[in-house]
Amino acid sequence: MWGTDKAGASILKNPNDLDTKRFDVPVQIDDVASRFVDNNNNHNNHITIDHVVCGPTDTAWILTDGRVWVHGENQSGHLGVGHRNVVPQPVPLVWPDPDTAPRIASVALGASAAAWIDTDGDLYTTGYGGSAFAGRGALGHGPDHDGRYVLQPTLVTSLVEDGVYARQAQVGEAHLTVLTTEGEVLTAGAGSYGRLGNFETIDQLFLEPVEILTSGVTQIAGGKSFTLALHEDGVLYGWGRNHKGQLGTGLGLAVDMYAMQAVPEPIEGDELRHRVVTQVAAGHSHATCLTESGEVFYWGDSVYLEPTRVDALLGVRIVELACGEHYTLCRDEHGKLYSFGKGKTGVLGQGGAVKQANQAAHLEALDGVSVTAISAGWKHAACLATNSTPTTIQ
Numbered sequence: 001m002w003g004t005d006k007a008g009a010s011i012l013k014n015p016n017d018l019d020t021k022r023f024d025v026p027v028q029i030d031d032v033a034s035r036f037v038d039n040n041n042n043h044n045n046h047i048t049i050d051h052v053v054c055g056p057t058d059t060a061w062i063l064t065d066g067r068v069w070v071h072g073e074n075q076s077g078h079l080g081v082g083h084r085n086v087v088p089q090p091v092p093l094v095w096p097d098p099d100t101a102p103r104i105a106s107v108a109l110g111a112s113a114a115a116w117i118d119t120d121g122d123l124y125t126t127g128y129g130g131s132a133f134a135g136r137g138a139l140g141h142g143p144d145h146d147g148r149y150v151l152q153p154t155l156v157t158s159l160v161e162d163g164v165y166a167r168q169a170q171v172g173e174a175h176l177t178v179l180t181t182e183g184e185v186l187t188a189g190a191g192s193y194g195r196l197g198n199f200e201t202i203d204q205l206f207l208e209p210v211e212i213l214t215s216g217v218t219q220i221a222g223g224k225s226f227t228l229a230l231h232e233d234g235v236l237y238g239w240g241r242n243h244k245g246q247l248g249t250g251l252g253l254a255v256d257m258y259a260m261q262a263v264p265e266p267i268e269g270d271e272l273r274h275r276v277v278t279q280v281a282a283g284h285s286h287a288t289c290l291t292e293s294g295e296v297f298y299w300g301d302s303v304y305l306e307p308t309r310v311d312a313l314l315g316v317r318i319v320e321l322a323c324g325e326h327y328t329l330c331r332d333e334h335g336k337l338y339s340f341g342k343g344k345t346g347v348l349g350q351g352g353a354v355k356q357a358n359q360a361a362h363l364e365a366l367d368g369v370s371v372t373a374i375s376a377g378w379k380h381a382a383c384l385a386t387n388s389t390p391t392t393i394q
Helices: 032-036 157-161
Strands: 002-004 047-054 058-063 068-072 087-092 104-109 113-118 123-128 149-155 166-171 175-180 185-189 204-209 217-222 226-231 236-241 260-266 277-282 286-291 296-300 304-309 318-323 327-332 337-342 356-362 370-376 380-386
Touching (some): 032 087, 047 104, 104 166, 113 166, 113 175, 175 217, 175 226, 226 277, 327 370
Parallel strands (some): 277 318, 318 370
Antiparallel strands (some): 058 068, 104 113, 113 123, 123 149, 166 175, 175 185, 185 204, 217 226, 226 236, 236 260, 277 286, 296 304, 318 327, 337 356, 370 380
16 A cells, blocks of 8 residues: 555554555555454455455455455544544444345445445445535435434445346545446436536435436446446546546536536547547546557546547556546556556655656556556555465455
């Protein structure tokens, strides 16, 4: 893990680094398996880490048996551990009934809410339910949770009643986006800046379909107040706030503090047009995508207003993207990791002397290992890597 850990909770640390607030290069976590042993669980043996998820100020670890461990600032209680205090070390997710706790397949962490999808496709949410001032409905539970904190994972029953199953979720500043197993996109929460994608700017208390994207969507990605959706035909759509050019609309539309798009529109631009997009990632106010030929495109953060190719990665076969706050991580087919963007918080992982990288550069600190998965939070990042044998929980 690497980056900045202001509250001393979002980055998992070795004993000698507990007081360190910033890591400018990736640091291997020693004996990481011992951090996820549950004394109340009889199935600790031979459990490996399946994935790590970095949120704005928190981190979640999904184990191969479907258990989840979390740590971070937890200001809105969205880590689902029953309280709103800082969680400095990994602890297991707390379920209302531990005996019937589901196996979790994917996690989405936001600044004040989180979404948890189990292996059956049921969706659970935690965190702050919103208010009339800040935007209501981001948990998808309806009016009963306005102004309340949901401190344990709670099933979104409206989806169960409709026979809808979730494949992926994204949590923004005040809205929730869900991709169903049928390829339909649903949204709930604050309607300001058009972030719900349904022409309106009013709040939605329950998850409702995005009318233009009712089928064929294969992936979603979301930032603070915008959302992207990738269609099976390789076309990328975007909606929500556009004050930093994060929707890739170019100079044709005004890009100022009030800029927004209330309905999904294709993202093209001169360079991306006629290319087939295969993967997308979104950060705080920027995004990247990957084409079928292995090219990486970047836009937003008031740097590029439409998709622009990252030429430093030409000839490198990228297979995974992750975006944080003003920076991007790219993993290639050989397990090498690259980064570019702003790095004052150490998130570039290229050393303290590198405060900004306008083009992607290789993280030399990870030479000797093969990176298998990456995740980017606002100010911290993590990757899983292999040497010769996987990390196993004893």
